[in-house]
Amino acid sequence: MTDTAATNSKLIQGRTGAWEIVMGLEIHAQVASKAKLFSGAAVGFGAGPNEQVSLVDAGFPGMLPTLNKHCVEQAVKSGLGLKAQINLKSQFDRKNYFYPDLPTGYQISQLFYPIVGEGVVEVEAEDGSFFNVGIERLHLEQDAGKLIHDLSPTESFVDLNRAGTALMEIVSRPDIRSPEEAVAYVKKIRTILMYLGTCDGDMEKGNLRADVNVSVCREGQYAKYKATGDFSHLGTRCEIKNVNSFRFISQAIQYEARRQIEILEDGGSVTQETRLYDPTAGETRSMRSKEEAMDYRYFPDPDLLPLELEQAWIDDIKASLPELPDEKRRRLMSQYGLSQYDAVVLISDQAKADYFEAAAKGRDAKLVSNWVTNEVSARLAADGKEFSENPLPAAHVAQLVELIETNVISSKIAKEVFDYVWNGEGSPAEVVEKHGLKQVTDTGAIEKAVDEIIAANPDKAAAVAEKPQAIGWFVGQVMKATGGKANPAAVNDILKAKLGL
Numbered sequence: 001m002t003d004t005a006a007t008n009s010k011l012i013q014g015r016t017g018a019w020e021i022v023m024g025l026e027i028h029a030q031v032a033s034k035a036k037l038f039s040g041a042a043v044g045f046g047a048g049p050n051e052q053v054s055l056v057d058a059g060f061p062g063m064l065p066t067l068n069k070h071c072v073e074q075a076v077k078s079g080l081g082l083k084a085q086i087n088l089k090s091q092f093d094r095k096n097y098f099y100p101d102l103p104t105g106y107q108i109s110q111l112f113y114p115i116v117g118e119g120v121v122e123v124e125a126e127d128g129s130f131f132n133v134g135i136e137r138l139h140l141e142q143d144a145g146k147l148i149h150d151l152s153p154t155e156s157f158v159d160l161n162r163a164g165t166a167l168m169e170i171v172s173r174p175d176i177r178s179p180e181e182a183v184a185y186v187k188k189i190r191t192i193l194m195y196l197g198t199c200d201g202d203m204e205k206g207n208l209r210a211d212v213n214v215s216v217c218r219e220g221q222y223a224k225y226k227a228t229g230d231f232s233h234l235g236t237r238c239e240i241k242n243v244n245s246f247r248f249i250s251q252a253i254q255y256e257a258r259r260q261i262e263i264l265e266d267g268g269s270v271t272q273e274t275r276l277y278d279p280t281a282g283e284t285r286s287m288r289s290k291e292e293a294m295d296y297r298y299f300p301d302p303d304l305l306p307l308e309l310e311q312a313w314i315d316d317i318k319a320s321l322p323e324l325p326d327e328k329r330r331r332l333m334s335q336y337g338l339s340q341y342d343a344v345v346l347i348s349d350q351a352k353a354d355y356f357e358a359a360a361k362g363r364d365a366k367l368v369s370n371w372v373t374n375e376v377s378a379r380l381a382a383d384g385k386e387f388s389e390n391p392l393p394a395a396h397v398a399q400l401v402e403l404i405e406t407n408v409i410s411s412k413i414a415k416e417v418f419d420y421v422w423n424g425e426g427s428p429a430e431v432v433e434k435h436g437l438k439q440v441t442d443t444g445a446i447e448k449a450v451d452e453i454i455a456a457n458p459d460k461a462a463a464v465a466e467k468p469q470a471i472g473w474f475v476g477q478v479m480k481a482t483g484g485k486a487n488p489a490a491v492n493d494i495l496k497a498k499l500g501l
Contacts, residue, residue, distance in 0.1 A: 010177040011219060014261045018219040021257045022234050023176040023212060024136075027189050028242075029168045029199040030143070030207040031074045037142045037166035038065030038108065045205050049148075049159040057164040059103030064303050067092075071166040072307065074198040075115050075140050076317050078168055081192045081324055082135050084119025086314050092140075092304045095296045101145030101158050109169075110139035111298045115307065122326060123188045124344055126180055133185050134173035143167050168199070174213070174234065177222070179250040186210055186249060187348070191325050195350050209244040213237045214256045216264070235260065236270040240277050240284055252277035256284050328353060336365035345373050351388040352377070358394035363401045371397050375418055396421055400428040412484055413437050438485065449481045450474070450494050464499045471495055 011018045036043055039056040056063045079086050091113040094106040116138035122130050145163035149156050170189060176182050190208055193199040201208050215235035217225075225233040238260070240252045255277075260270050275284040300306075323331070325347045332343040332353070346353045352372060360368040376397065380390055400417060403409045409417060409432060420431040432438055453474060454461045464470045471492075478491045 012216070012257055012261060014265050016265050019216045019257075019261050019264075020219055020222050021177060021179075021253065022174050022215050022217060022222055022225075022237075023182055023253065024174040024237075025172045025176060025182060025185060025213070026211040026239075027170040027172075027186060028209050028211070029078075029170065029189075029193055029201075031071045031140075031166035031168055032197060032199055033068060033071050033074065033166055035068055035070075036164040037068055037071050037140065039164050040066075041164065043165055045202075047161055049157070050161060053160045053163065057103075057160055059105075065108065065301075067304065067307070068166065071140060072115070072309075073317060074166075075138060075168055076309070076314055077196050077321065078170075078193060078198045079116030079119065079138050080314075080318050080321060081196045081198075082116070082119040082121055082138065082170070082189075084135050084138060085117035086309070087113065087115055087117055088309050088311065088314075089113065090115040090139075090307045090309075092301045092307070093298045094301050095141075095298055097296055099144065100156070101147050101160065101163065103145075103160065103163070107142060107144065108301055108304070109141035112300075113306075114139035121185070121188055121192070123181070123184050125184060128340060128344075131175075131181065133175045136171045136173055138168055138170045141167050141169055174215075174225075179253040182212065182253055183246045183250050186246065188325070191348060191350075195322055195324055197322075203244045203246075206242075206244055209242050210249060212240045212243055212249060212253060212256075214240065214253055214260070215270075216257055216260045235264075236272050238270065238272065238284075239274045241274055241287060243277055248277055248279050251279070251282060252284055255282060259284065332356075336360060336369075338365060338369055342366070342369045342373070345369075349387045351386070351390070355387065355390060355394050355397075359397040359401070361398070363398050364405055367401050367404065368397060371401065371418075375415070379422055392422065396427055403428055403432060407487060408432065408438055410484070410488060446478065446482070446486050446490050446494055447498075449478050449486070450491070450498055453477045453481065454498060461499060471499065474499070 010020060012021065013019075030043075031037070033043055035041065036054070036057065039054040041054040041057055042052045044052065054063075056065055076086055090110060092108050093111045095109045095111070096106045098105055114137040116135075118137070119135035121133050121135060123133055124130055143162045143165040145158055145160040147156050148159060151157055172185070176185055190199075190201040190203075193208070194201045199208060203209065215237035217233060217235045221233040225231065238256060240256060243249045243252055256275070263270055271289070273289050274287045276287045277284050328347045329340070329343045332338050332346060333340060338346075346356050346369065355376075356369060356372045359372065376390065376392060377387065380387060400414055400421070403417070404411055404414050417428050417431050417437060420426075420435065421428055425431050425434065457474075460470065460473065464474070474495050475488070475491055478495070479486055479488070
């Protein structure tokens with residue numbers, strides 16, 4: 001099989017023709033909460049093994065779960081942010097299976113009646129176009145504990161700190177068609193949840209991770225599925241569990257799609273199963289055969305009453321929602337005249353968007369956007385910091401842009417000023433005074449430099465008449481002679497006059 005398909009194509013070219021990838025994702029987002037879903041045990045990263053475990057989490061006999069209202073509120077908020085249906089009645093079910101880090105022998109989840117129903121998310125593709133991904137459901141469930149295998153050559157250790165932690169599982173429709181779309185979708189969900197404050201989105205700590213269901217079908221079959229709703233047009237799916245980085249999501253999909261195509265083109269059939277992605281080997285490997293709902297013997301949890309919500313409570317939550325990414329993108333474009341690309345880059349990080357708005361008041365918004373998304377973001381990345389950890393006041397960026405707008409400094413000098421400011425030498429205005437970086441706008445001084453350079457290079461001056469673009473050499477020489485401080489527009493005007501252009 002060949003890998004000749006374009007990176008962003010929804011088709012993969014195999015030996016025997018083109019194939020389409022079809023994906024649905026299950027995103028597991030840890031609810032931002034100080035306590036677990038059914039117990040008062042603390043939730044947090046970095047505690048010692050089994051230090052955040054209640055008797056409920058440990059599965060002691062007779063211990064009864066008590067639903068955390070805050071987690072329910074966070075799930076409702078998330079559902080509203082996903083433009084999804086909030087179900088006034090929902091139910092918790094027991095999902096039965098044995099695993100050493102699941103002391104009760106079952107996980108409390110929601111299968112039959114989830115708290116959030118169907119919704120839709122608008123996602124921006126890399127080329128600036130938008131595509132919609134349908135949300136099938138969002139349900140609440142408790143996390144399992146963690147097995148640790150590398151502390152002993154002969155034993156595994158159980159840490160129940162995560163056991164009972166509240167998770168939101170967000171299940172998409174099979175509307176995702178390429179690795180790039182999958183990454184863009186996860187980024188969008190993560191951004192929405194972080195704006196809402198319902199999940200911190202920390203993928204390194206496992207607070208947001210994705211199960212990726214991948215299948216392939218012949219070209220044209222997906223369109224038939226969309227027209228009929230008949231899943232038989234799609235291929236057999238394999239689920240890649242717990243992928244916790246954007247890069248790994250993309251790599252896992254690419255590998256898995258190629259693996260399935262090779263099997264089918266060799267005359268075999270894809271087995272529905274659960275797989276793991278090994279980033280070191282760059283491949284997926286079989287974990288277990290894919291279970292169905294009946295394998296888990298789901299039934300309503302007898303210790304928990306059905307969850308009934310009041311519409312007035314939901315309306316109150318809706319009224320308290322912050323401005324969400326899509327609304328912010330549209331407002332930044334209309335209020336500040338930004339391009340869609342600039343607005344999307346800014347809203348991808350709430351702290352970045354807020355910083356931009358603080359710096360853009362009364363200034364050239366496009367220029368401010370450039371400084372925020374390029375220079376400031378690059379420095380933070382180089383220092384290994386998030387935008388929320390930005391040490392530079394937004395007022396400094398606003399002042400720097402003002403100095404450029406008023407021709408006190410040139411854009412080139414502004415980068416030198418920014419270096420000094422970033423290194424703690426004061427505000428842009430203070431740096432300009434301290435280092436004598438004001439732009440030379442005195443036309444007399446610029447004329448003197450121009451005259452000297454023309455006099456020293458009569459042959460080049462004569463050649464400019466035949467080759468006007470050669471004026472660039474003179475501009476460079478004048479800027480060099482003035483230490484880069486001459487006003488570029490004035491330099492060009494004076495040179496054109498002197499050289500008869």
